[in-house]
Amino acid sequence: MKIALAQLNYHIGNFEHNLQKMLEAVKTAKQQGADIVAFGELAVTGYPPRDFLEFDDFLRHCDDVINSLAHAAQGIAIAVGAPCRNPYAEGKDLFNSAYFLFDGKVQHITHKTLLPTYDIFDEYRYFEPAFEWQVAEFKGKRIALSICEDIWNVGNENPLYRVCPLDEMQKQGFDFILNLSASPFTHEHARERIEAVRHNVARYQTPMFYVNHVGSQTEVIFDGGSLVMSPDGTLYEECPYFVECVRTYDLNDVMRGNNPPCELPKEKISLIHDALVMGIRDYFAKLGLKRAILGLSGGIDSAIVAVLAQRALGSKNVRCLLLPSQFSSDHSIQDARKLAENINIQYDTVFIEDIYQEYEQTLKPIFAGTKSDITEENLQARIRGMLLMAVSNKFGNILLNTSNKSEAAVGYGTLYGDMAGGLAVIGDVYKTDIYRLAHYINKDGEVIPQNTITKAPSAELRPDQKDSDSLPEYDLLDQILYLYIEKRKSPRDLVAMGFDELVVRRVLRLVNLNEFKRAQFAPILRVSSKAFGMGRRMPIVGKYLG
Amino acid sequence: MKIALAQLNYHIGNFEHNLQKMLEAVKTAKQQGADIVAFGELAVTGYPPRDFLEFDDFLRHCDDVINSLAHAAQGIAIAVGAPCRNPYAEGKDLFNSAYFLFDGKVQHITHKTLLPTYDIFDEYRYFEPAFEWQVAEFKGKRIALSICEDIWNVGNENPLYRVCPLDEMQKQGFDFILNLSASPFTHEHARERIEAVRHNVARYQTPMFYVNHVGSQTEVIFDGGSLVMSPDGTLYEECPYFVECVRTYDLNDVMRGNNPPCELPKEKISLIHDALVMGIRDYFAKLGLKRAILGLSGGIDSAIVAVLAQRALGSKNVRCLLLPSQFSSDHSIQDARKLAENINIQYDTVFIEDIYQEYEQTLKPIFAGTKSDITEENLQARIRGMLLMAVSNKFGNILLNTSNKSEAAVGYGTLYGDMAGGLAVIGDVYKTDIYRLAHYINKDGEVIPQNTITKAPSAELRPDQKDSDSLPEYDLLDQILYLYIEKRKSPRDLVAMGFDELVVRRVLRLVNLNEFKRAQFAPILRVSSKAFGMGRRMPIVGKYLG
Helix, strand or coil: CCCEEECCCCCCCHHHHHHHHHHHHHHHHHHCCCEEEECCCCCCCCCCCHHHHHHHHHHHHHHHHHHHHHHHCCCCCCEEEEEECCCCCCCCCEEEEEEEEECCEEEEEEEECCCCCCCCCCCCCEECCCCCCCCCCEEEEEEEEEEHHCCCCCCCCCCCCCHHHHHHHCCCCCEEEEEECCCCCCHHHHHHHHHHHHHHHHHHHCCEEEEEEEEECCCCEEECEEECCCCCCEEEEEECCCCCEEEEECCCCHCCCCCCCCCCCCCCCHHHHHHHHHHHHHHHHHHCCCCCEEEECHHHHHHHHHHHHHHHCCCHEEEEEECCCCCCCHHHHHHHHHHHHHHEEEECCCCCHHHHHHHHHHHHHHHHHCCCCCCHHHHHHHHHHHHHHHHHHHHEEEECCCCCHHHHHHCCCCCCCCCCCEEEEECCCCHHHHHHHHHCCCCCCCCCCHHHHHHCCCCCCCCCCHHHHHHHHHHHHHHHHHHHHHCCCCCCHHHHHCCCCCHHHHHHHHHHHHHHHHHCCCCCCCCCCCCCCCCCCCCCCCCCCC | CCCEECCCCCCCCCHHHHHHHHHHHHHHHHHHHEEEEEECCCCCCCCEEEEHCCCHHHHHHHHHHHHHHHHHHCCCCCEEEEEEECCCCCCCCEEEEEEEEEECCEEEEEECCCCCCCCCCHHCCHHHHHHCCEEEEECCCEEEEEECCCCCCCCCCCCCCCHHHHHHHHHCCCCCCCCCCCCCCCCHHHHHHHHHHHCCCCCCCCCCEEEEEEEEECEEEECCCCCCECEEEEEEEEEEEEEEEEEEEEEHHHHHHHCCCCCCCCCCHHHHHHHHHHHHHHHHHCCCCEEEEEEEECCHHHHHHHHHHHHCCCCCHHEHHHCCCCCCCCCHHHHHHHHHHCCCEEEEEEHHHHHHHHHHHHHHHCCCCCCHHHHHHHHHHHHHHHHHHHHHHHHCEEEEEECHHHHHHCCCCCCCCCCCCCCCCCCCHHHHHHHHHHHCCCCCCCCCCCHHHHHCCCCCCCCCCCCCHCCHHHHHHHHHHHHHHHHCHHHHHHHHHHCCCHHHHHHHHHHCCCCHHHHCCECCCCCCCCCEEECECCCCCCCCCC
């Protein structure tokens, strides 16, 4: 028996697009001699479809796609993820299901048992967990069809769920596991995924075929990396990252095992780079957009975003504004220009001084008797945001935001100013990793000017300002942020680890006080296990550590 | 036996505040001769604590509060909601629990079974559902302790859950139901709540004591309305809406039933008015803020917000800017001034023309050869937003947003312009209800100038502009929006109901295309069953109806 894995880039709610893509893959799989072709979890809708699932009309479209796919399942079986209506009155109205289609008909349906409801996942919001289990049978083989999280309860000391669907199916016996996934990227996740598959293969002593999505949906990035593992726990093949593919495997070959090492490299910064490029590309492509704009300050953050955008969209689709004020240093403008020339993107220079003076003049009667403070710094940042939005509105270039995760964490940014933009490209990348990204980008020659990398970070909103005037050094800051945000350490834990108590209290307080700013921030391309945005939900009026 | 219901205004994560409030209420209940005093669901943390629940340090604080309350439970029992750690390795690490405290100790714990995970609720994100049930015993009475949603599965044709915790407890028998709730306000919910209680009383033939939170937490508003119902289904008492109270009831009196009508009035517009005033007041109080600012355009939306803010915070804590341009009509400025004078709030007039000219001048080289379009309209809106934010930053007045639900729905507003602000006061109120609110506010004499109410709505961003130039009339628009957003009707349904297909397609398309704008919008005070924001989660790159 031959099984094809189709690792595809779906588009949420774009049924025709998803169907055509799958029909193409069915054709390819047939050409490769496959008996079964497998698509990802909720491939019919794209993942995550979110509250679209509450619309009956949306579900009717899903049924139509399943019917079309069943019709195409001639001479080949199709395993595909889609929502399925719950026939019982009790419980949620839907299941998250794997359909097994053959000979023009739905032959079998398995519902998902383990519904991830944490971080970016909201599955119990929509779906009833499965409470009955049945293996699928096809051409004399018994197949344990499972969906994503269904395989993740195995091999944990503290499992999230009280049942284990494959344990239930094991009572009926099965020849292999076929898992349809929508398992998002983080820079650590590809490795964890292989381990999860290995735990299952070890427990059930059968091979596993695991198919994932590729492509990104606003903030959620799917890296692909579909894989096949032999019963002895050796990797038979890992599909490539960040590209679509359809590959067919012979079950007998996979059964043999004892495979030579074939794991693909998983270097953190390289993965993040590729994920962000795909994240930008898909954001534009799926919104039907082409062109981006951003402000180039001469600093490292905007330089990185410019390079990523240029790699995603092409030089001709990225334009920049240089927006100097009286506080901008000469080298800032030179560095920004040099970068724009290195990557061959259009740039214009717009001085913000006159507009700034006009605001000062206009506000003079109201501000009489007050001192200059953060207000004036915010004004400059907001003038820049407005000019970028004006050019965006006029020419249809979408504004890319250039804030990094360290800034977003402590609220070092101006709402409606440098926090503006349609997509926050590096909002899940700490400043210390931004430097690593810059070195990675420059590995084959200077793309980002050396001076941009080596100079001290500054917002340049007042004379001789440095980020380190108001924040701890980024090496220290990022450690504390990582331990608090990703690892949920308490002040007590951090002090016990040797961090200064005053610094810890101040940083954690800043993180919590700035929920109100992040609540209005652009969607952030997610590359870590805990990004700001939909995966981290905090009260705004909360008082904890604030 | 006497049971006290303590309907209190908690603050998320502010443990000391919540504890002191509860200790005060214990004292009051004792003075009223109560044997038991009951607080709301997760009263210890405030509701919803969201991802704070993932922090072990946060949970340690909860345990401390429970210990302090147990210590205070002398001569009176305390029923209180708090998270409880799951002792089993399998499943989520927490339960959402009702603690029964007496004589210095935890005497009993009931875990919540039905975990709402829809709209604004994310409970399965944090909690394992109960799978064992036990009634509490106290002074010879058997008490069915339950938590909020636990009573909501009864009386539905299509229940959300497959188990019913009170059915399980009924096997042991109980004398009354004590339900600890955190049941948020919508203008329809108070009525539904009484019906839900009635269904349970009818099914189990015992009285029910139901205690709710009051007060608001950013967007989520709790209206109170705690209640006591006799076994015959007649209401014994309904506690007041939008205020704290501690009231004690004699079980024997409640048992008798046949109570005279005592239901409080529930007029939609009046409820919304009171909810919004409390929503503003608590947002400021819980963030430790005092003063608000907003832009007064002379239109009805900003007029309503000004009045609500003045009622919430007092005249001296609300200031306004009038921000006319060359497109502002004379009556706009007069109407705005008149309103400010009617409610006695500070106002300043700032002309935006000079700043606008300066932007035009600065952008001239880049905009050469282009025509005037939406860009120039957005510029005006953003200049206003920037001026309001500048005064906000300088004097510490938080900007209140004045967009209504109809505008937010179709994207009729400028990101970083009139969509700016810390709190969207009327973002869940359709334009047609805005008019009803204005009449309600004026019921005892003119507060909002008549001309503000009667003139045709206009953004005044170009000469003689009217909202109806680009949108259907609000009467029609709001009907379609309500049916799509609250009732999730499809285009097909709407056309079948008699709406014009082109209008329907256009409106629904606008709603879906503008997710990107709403994703960066301020938190919205929630007064309907489906507000934009945390309770409505839509893909941004999704293609459905877009």
